[in-house]
Amino acid sequence: MKNNSKTKIPTRNEVDDQYKWSLKDMITNPTQWQSIYDQCTKSIKKIATYQHRICESSTTLYSCLTLRDDLFIQFETLYVYSNMNFHEDTTNNDMQILVQKANTLKAKVEEATSFIEPEILEKELTDIEFFISQEPQLKVYTHYFNDLFRKKKHILSRTEEALLAKASDFSSSVQNIFSMYNEADIKFPNIQDDMGRTVELTKGRYINFLESKNRQVRKDAFNGLFSTYNNHRNTLASIYISNVKKHVFYKNARNFSSSLEASLFENNIPTKVYTQLIDTVGDYLPKMHQYIAIRKRALKLDTIDYYDLYTPIIDSIDTKTTYPQAKETVIKSLEVLGQEYTSLLKHAFNNNWIDVYENKGKRSGAYSWGTYSAHPYVLLNYSNTLKDMFTLTHEMGHALHSYYSNKNQAYINSNYTIFLAEVASTVNEALLMAYLKSTTTDQKMKLYLINYFMEQFRGTVFRQTMFAEFEKITHELVEAGESLTADKLCEIYYDLNVKYYGKSMAENDLIGIEWARIPHFYYNFYVYQYATGYSSAIALSQKILNNPSSVDFYFEFLKSGGSDYSMNILRNSGVDMGSQEPIASALDVFSSLVDEMDSIIE
Known part of the structure; x- marks a missing residue:
């Protein structure tokens, strides 16, 4: 950063380009943005022609679903690109207008595709299975269909559903x-x-x-x-x-x-x-x-x-960690996942996947986001602390999880659920913690790390x-x-x-x-997923550290996206959340940390 030594927050232009993400990997210029927008508008009109006839045949069903997927991919590109541009500098009026335009398009896309699932559910699952036998390309939607019909028993009549839909506005109040x-x-x-x-x-x-x-x-x-x-x-x-x-x-x-x-x-x-x-x-x-x-x-x-x-x-300890130091340490801590993973990580570091430093108007916090048709990105507000290094590896866990899911799954199966969302990010944090503890000789720093880890468990x-x-x-x-x-x-x-x-x-x-x-x-019974996700990640990280062959199962997890139910995806990676073992295993780690600290603190 050009004025990295100053305490003044720089403008966007004052940040060195090597520390900015390159959104041109998504959309190269405003002309391309408008072209994709126009294509979305055409697709919205085209998809309307399938209303009341989507299940006429296996061909019409497949054509409509693939058209919807293409529309979602195109819209997603516009929406994510517009918002990420806006997050670079929230004072940018041009980007505010672009975000508003994308939001308006979102409502149109949702309205245009709203007929699809109700019409499918007017059929029986056996009818859809017959269509799949006629059109093998529909097989990619098997999990989607099964899940849709699983929910059917709790879907009411059209009149009742319409009434509940009308009530949604004030029920959300x-x-x-x-x-x-x-x-x-x-x-x-x-x-x-x-x-x-x-x-x-x-x-x-x-x-x-x-x-x-x-x-x-x-x-x-x-x-x-x-x-x-x-x-x-x-x-x-x-x-x-x-x-x-x-x-x-x-x-x-x-x-x-x-x-x-x-x-x-x-x-x-x-x-x-x-x-x-x-x-x-x-x-x-x-x-x-x-x-x-x-x-x-x-x-x-x-x-x-x-x-x-x-x-x-634990106070009076220097935890300053520059961004170059953080990248090097994160790479070393994740070598246990193999060369393929660390090579991809280095590629992300070296090819502007990450927006590193704070600038005036930039959105606060950190996140990973992206589209199906482009690589994921990471937004940081890096300020040279140890906590920032953990944030870096956390967000890269999200990013590479999305990368592997998108590369190995069709769009319909690429999105993983909230139940799985924090697993890969927390695995990265746990592996970083294990690496730091194993390489630290300073007793005070070791205590700091132990306490940091314990606070994650507590919170x-x-x-x-x-x-x-x-x-x-x-x-x-x-x-x-x-x-x-x-x-x-x-x-x-x-x-x-x-x-x-x-x-x-x-x-x-x-x-x-x-x-x-x-x-x-x-948010309606949402918070438990933080605890289950963290426990799953700790259990997975322990398997990886103690048994290198577990890495193969972990990669299958990363590649699975939303192609199956969350419980099944975790079970296939060696973590059965149907039992208490993963939670107990994670809490055994916490217990050992407590005992270790108890023996050190006077």
Whole structure:
């Protein structure tokens, strides 16, 4: 970067081109963008000619589905390209217009293709199987057809489905109401920061305050945030309870036995996976309690409180990691996956797949994104920290997972589910952690790495499972006809915190209101997938480290995309999420880390 030594955030033009992604690999110029847009418009008109006749024959069915796939691929290219250009500099008005144009096209594409699945479902699966026997090229859609007809028993009549569709606008308002309150309307008090300055407490600054070495700053931030939510507890409870009742309404309408079953049905995940996660994590809670005791001892506290959970217990350590250093270390850590994987990784590093540094107007955070017809890309805001190196390997895990899926699957089977989405990225992180631990001789750095790894377990497995248990309890109460109130929600959540963190934690009633600030509680049994995905990844990484032949199975996982159900894809790679073994195996790693740290911390 041309002004890398300066603290001033550079403009886009001031960033060296070698640190920018090259979106020309997707679309070379505005003329090509418009050409693809025009082709999409033509395809939308053409696909309409199949309405009411898609299942006339195997030929018309195949022609319509391939036309839809081509339309989706073309639209996806426009949509991703426009948004990624916009993310380079969100102040770019031209890109804002392009994004709006792509969003308008998205609505047209969805409307134009909406007739396809209802018309297919008017047939029986045996009819479709007969079509496949007549037209062998339809075989690529076998999993798609099977999954579509699997869901048929919970699809209502046209009239009933139309009624539910009309209700979707106001049924989604519950989440929108919470989002507007939580993102726009809520205001927090001012507190004193580490320098004694009066600053406004915000959600964005909250974690930074909790990481402070000054305990009073941590306490003031905690009290300021949760007291604000607590002042609106009844309103927030009403919003959350309405959301639970919405889920119960839809599970009844579609004839599911529980809201949990209705949610997991979409990806064909048995409810046993959810309940087994809670039970297995519960068996390892004594190890979490032991970790809390270690944290209390390391911080030299008489009593540990919830606002003490995020502050580092290892300080005064240099974790600066430049981008060139990070690339070299990540490559070395992933050599266990073989030359093919690391060669592809080097190719990505050397051919502008990654947008590395922050610039004015650039979207914050990090992600991997791309299209079926081009290689994946990665957006970073690299700031030379060890955490940034973990982010780099994490996002490259996503990118190469997408690369292998797209290269080995037809478009219809290329997209992997959320249940699988975090596996490859976390495998990369686990392999990087193993490499760093094995090559580090500095005891303080080793402690830092151990604690970093343990915090990932705490935040991703234990905390998300606690969230999952809260969702399960609250939905079951409403399904049983029992009343939920603000007090009841706080009581449930408080008791879960005591259960997960142990009785050595201070009795702080304010933690009971934390449920009111978690946006994922409006995503309908979503958070458990963070814990299962992380556990699957740790189990896979252990297999790779302990048995090099497991790499072949891992590559099959990377190449599978969405060609089968998530549980089957994982099972074929050696991880059976139908059993408790992967979760227990991952938590055994956590247990060993706890014991290792316990032996070092005085």
